[in-house]
Amino acid sequence: MTSILMYANWLEQSKTDWWYFPVKKADRCLVRFRGHLIVQRDSGLIAPSTATQRMRDVINFYRWLRANGFLTSDWPLWKEKFVSINFTNAVGFDRTIAVQTTDLAIKNRKLNIEKLEDGLIPVSAEDRDKILEFARDNASWETYLFLMLGFYTGMRIGTLSDLKVETLRRAVPDPQSRDLYKIAIGPGARPSVKTKFGVTGFAWITKPHLELILIYVDSQQRQDRVSKAKEQNKNLVFLTRHGNPYTTGNTEKSSALNVEMHNLRKKSKATGNNFLEGFYFHRSRATFATQLAILLVPIAGVVNALAIIKDALLHKDEATSLRYIKFIERTPAKAKIANEFSRVFLSILSEGRSDDE
Template sequence: MAYVNSYPAQSYNRVNGEWIPDKIYKPKTKYSIFWSNGEPWMEALIYLSERRTKSATIRSNAFDLRAYAEWLEENSIHWLHFPIKREERCLERFRGYLIASSRRNSGVPSRRINAVVNFYRWLKARGLIDKQLKMWEEQQVTVLFFNSIGFQRTLNVSTTDLRIRHRKANINSLEGGLLPLSVEDRDTLLNYLKANTRDQYTILHALFVLGFFTGARISSIRTIRIENLKNATPDATDPEVMLVAAGPGSGIKTKFDVQGYLYFLKPVYDFILDYAQTNITRLERQAKAIKTNKSLLFLTKEGKPYSEGSINTAISELRKALVRDGLTQFHDLKFHQSRATCGTELAREFMKHDDSYAIEHVRDWLMHKNESTTWTYIKFLKKSKAAKKANDAFIRQFLGPNFS
């Protein structure tokens, strides 16, 4: 079957019907797609090499195209098979396969067909396939979004009749479609990790402490260094909060390169600084690290920086252990839920005083680029509170004395 190689990709140009290596252009990606016979899918390779976006997006595109190539081979269909009959076209059939083989609330089919369609759009723009080739019908759709101050707006966007509607699960959720943990479950998880003496659990405990009490994303946490902590300054309005600079120039990565501070409550700051300077597991790993990595807060057992993939693997193993030990509420645990939990509890406390103040504070604490993201926390809590009251009233009225 088709596969992806992750060695550095070589860029090529099409000259007189042949692919000639481009020795000047340096591609950003390291992903190359190959057919099962070992032949590279040159068009896909060039497409990935010319992508100018986040590496995580390029990786996602690569594996979506690999899945498409795998399906094409399994069904003996050429990737340029576009006959007059629409139902026989490769893209139409692939779309049908994605719908039939996936759960209704999964976002994978929608993402995968979009990735493949974008690849074909690029092929046409680059002149690598006939621009008159009939592959789909263009459509205009209206999407809803919230502006920077929380008002709902609409926008008309261009799409195709191949798009797959993604029906979200019928739950009230936050960033990334995730639910926060309850305070009780948060503490259960932290106590479970703290009680286990395995090196991996010690590291996961420190990671989740940062996630739950600073709300930092894992991409930020992975890049925190000891010098970042030592350069922290007390908040001017509350000396019990330590501010750690993050964003461009600090070494700590942030989404959209937002510049600001990670907020550390003093006990959390003291705990993490102590972990950095005295934890035996960390010091042993620091000794194995090269000079440029020694000050990183979190290191693998080889003394290397953690990747998001290695973090995800560790969380996956933790989920299995939690379920095995009877803590089934964590069967679908994601690290990003720690951020959702932090934001929810912050919003809950500050909404006791004033909604506008809550929005401003949660926005700054979580380093949101747009206030519209912060609004989701306020709305989540208000909706949850209203739903609880409605449910209680419904139960009293509908079940009556039978179940009281």
């Protein structure tokens, strides 16, 4: 149903009818949607597997429409194909099965893009500051605070949405720094706060950020939302304007925050800024982790930095944390290579122009 919803949203945005199948193949709704998914995949906005699955789901939806007589077309919607897949069964015999597919299917090909945990791509510190400044002036208070906490604590949307007022009030100063506090999160915390894989630990938060969140907790704006909330949700720090949690269950997706981020990107684009293009909330976590690694490695060394990053982001294992360290170690080398390539290439072009002149 998520795939069908994404398809419905695209139909509305592109002003396309779901039954539009003209003679010209390139103009058909499914062909255009396929192209849209490929662009999103190649831009790194969705994973290759997501593009493959969404196209498959939409095609299956149309199979159901045709089978139940809701859609008829004078032209074939797609070309059916059968692909043979060879495999060896449990007792060692080679078997072949035929799988039905179509010419609209999108192959699940991995992109040659360097990504981190959960396929995330960080933004630069400069763009982070621009995003926060723009959100402060153009978004709701809640959206700004979500982004601020994402960028400066690395907590996921599911964790931030489940923060309790007591969680913040019980924050304890870090013994190593008077301006740094720790808040307990995870199923073992009191009160409990949802975390991915049910890991219990501490998230870092600076004193100014903690004070700002506590100001919001006591604000009239939040109290208006609390008045609309169910009793079991009144203690949540963040509630939608209807008094509902931003996420439900164990999901890491928030339709309310997605809508607000979409509106924020539109406002940014309208002002001629592009720093929000392709930005989604979950990238704030990767940005926090990479900036933390940049600060820690020169001071503490790789081994100590690895342990600190693992604790700060509540990773299950060190392999995930190590990706960030390798990422920041490779980045300067890539930048140096790119700059040297540009210098040499531009000098060659300059010499070529001189010869022509």
